[in-house]
Amino acid sequence: MSVGLLEAAAPAAPASSATAVELRNVSRWYGNVVAVNDISFSLGAGITGLLGPNGAGKSTILHMIAGFLAPSAGEVRVAGMTAWKNPEVYRHVGLVPEREAVYPFLTAYEFARMNARLHGLPDADAAAERAVDTVDLRGAMHRRIGGYSKGMRQRAKIAGALVHDPRILLLDEPFNGMDPAQRMQMMSLLKRLADEGRTILISSHILEELDQLANNVLVVVAGRLAASGHFREIRRLMTDRPHTYTLSSSDDRRLAAALMAEPSVQGLELGEVLTVRAGDRGSFALALPRVARAAGVTLYELRPTDESLESVFSYLVKR
Numbered sequence: 001m002s003v004g005l006l007e008a009a010a011p012a013a014p015a016s017s018a019t020a021v022e023l024r025n026v027s028r029w030y031g032n033v034v035a036v037n038d039i040s041f042s043l044g045a046g047i048t049g050l051l052g053p054n055g056a057g058k059s060t061i062l063h064m065i066a067g068f069l070a071p072s073a074g075e076v077r078v079a080g081m082t083a084w085k086n087p088e089v090y091r092h093v094g095l096v097p098e099r100e101a102v103y104p105f106l107t108a109y110e111f112a113r114m115n116a117r118l119h120g121l122p123d124a125d126a127a128a129e130r131a132v133d134t135v136d137l138r139g140a141m142h143r144r145i146g147g148y149s150k151g152m153r154q155r156a157k158i159a160g161a162l163v164h165d166p167r168i169l170l171l172d173e174p175f176n177g178m179d180p181a182q183r184m185q186m187m188s189l190l191k192r193l194a195d196e197g198r199t200i201l202i203s204s205h206i207l208e209e210l211d212q213l214a215n216n217v218l219v220v221v222a223g224r225l226a227a228s229g230h231f232r233e234i235r236r237l238m239t240d241r242p243h244t245y246t247l248s249s250s251d252d253r254r255l256a257a258a259l260m261a262e263p264s265v266q267g268l269e270l271g272e273v274l275t276v277r278a279g280d281r282g283s284f285a286l287a288l289p290r291v292a293r294a295a296g297v298t299l300y301e302l303r304p305t306d307e308s309l310e311s312v313f314s315y316l317v318k319r
């Protein structure tokens with residue numbers, strides 16, 4: 001398998017004070033399911049996106065970094081220490097899990113204070129108040145979490161993960177189910193937390209969610225690191241790939257003949273429907289109506305055939 005941008009990416013750097021998180025040839029299997037397959041990367045301060053379709057292994061990676069799950073092979077290091085079986089690591093890491101792992105009968109303040117106590121902080125009340133303030137929930141901190149909106153519940157979870165002021169924050173699909181306003185609020189919170197010098201890793205299955213947030217993106221597909229690089233570079237890889245469409249028109253044969261001369265068309269197949277492979281989506285979209293009009297053909301339908309998320313990821317892996 002070729003690995004896209006990975007070839008140009010720097011190999012995992014040796015642990016240093018700047019390396020908050022480091023994975024060295026890490027694999028994790030559950031019985032005979034290989035969830036994570038020989039992954040290496042390192043993270044410093046700032047926001048990194050962990051992108052991949054469902055089941056790619058994102059949660060498994062986050063749980064191993066948090067020290068909650070043992071790697072089956074390789075090593076996960078956090079703040080220069082082995083993450084597994086090392087309670088010291090919990091001081092440095094806050095994990096915001098994907099599941100709604102909050103008791104609905106607790107208030108945000110009680111939830112944060114419970115976490116502060118579990119960390120054994122000397123002043124759990126002050127730590128809880130500080131965390132609730134950080135996520136802008138002061139006004140609602142004595143209301144039960146069960147009555148919160150989705151965005152507020154996520155922020156309550158973040159308050160719980162931030163209560164011991166960790167240097168590393170891991171968030172599993174934090175934008176799931178949020179409306180645009182909640183998303184904007186979450187983005188500005190995460191940026192603020194990163195500006196304070198934290199290392200933040202955010203998992204997502206939607207690239208656009210990471211726009212304006214993560215400079216660097218790690219793409220995981222079927223447990224492997226398929227690509228890594230700057231957000232714009234990853235987006236270019238995903239959108240510039242060839243696209244396949246099916247077309248229906250008043251005269252498919254005539255349209256196929258006219259499209260053959262079009263530079264943005266890489267391939268054509270005329271069966272029950274006309275299938276076109278376009279190298280550059282933008283140029284093809286501009287060319288198609290012009291070509292159809294010149295050929296005297298009426299277009300009825302243009303349908304992309306390979307737009308599933310899995311097809312985009314598998315394109316990255318096969319490059």
Ligand SMILES: Nc1ncnc2c1ncn2[C@@H]1O[C@H](COP(=O)(O)OP(=O)(O)OP(=O)(O)O)[C@@H](O)[C@H]1O
Pocket residue numbers: 030033034035052053054055056057058059060061
């Ligand atoms: N406790 C477990 N026992 C068995 N298999 C598991 C377990 N946890 C995860 N897996 C499997 O490992 C693979 C990776 O799962 P993981 O949850 O890490 O992926 P993910 O990218 O976070 O996806 P999702 O967003 O759907 O949770 C999947 O095939 C999943 O079914």
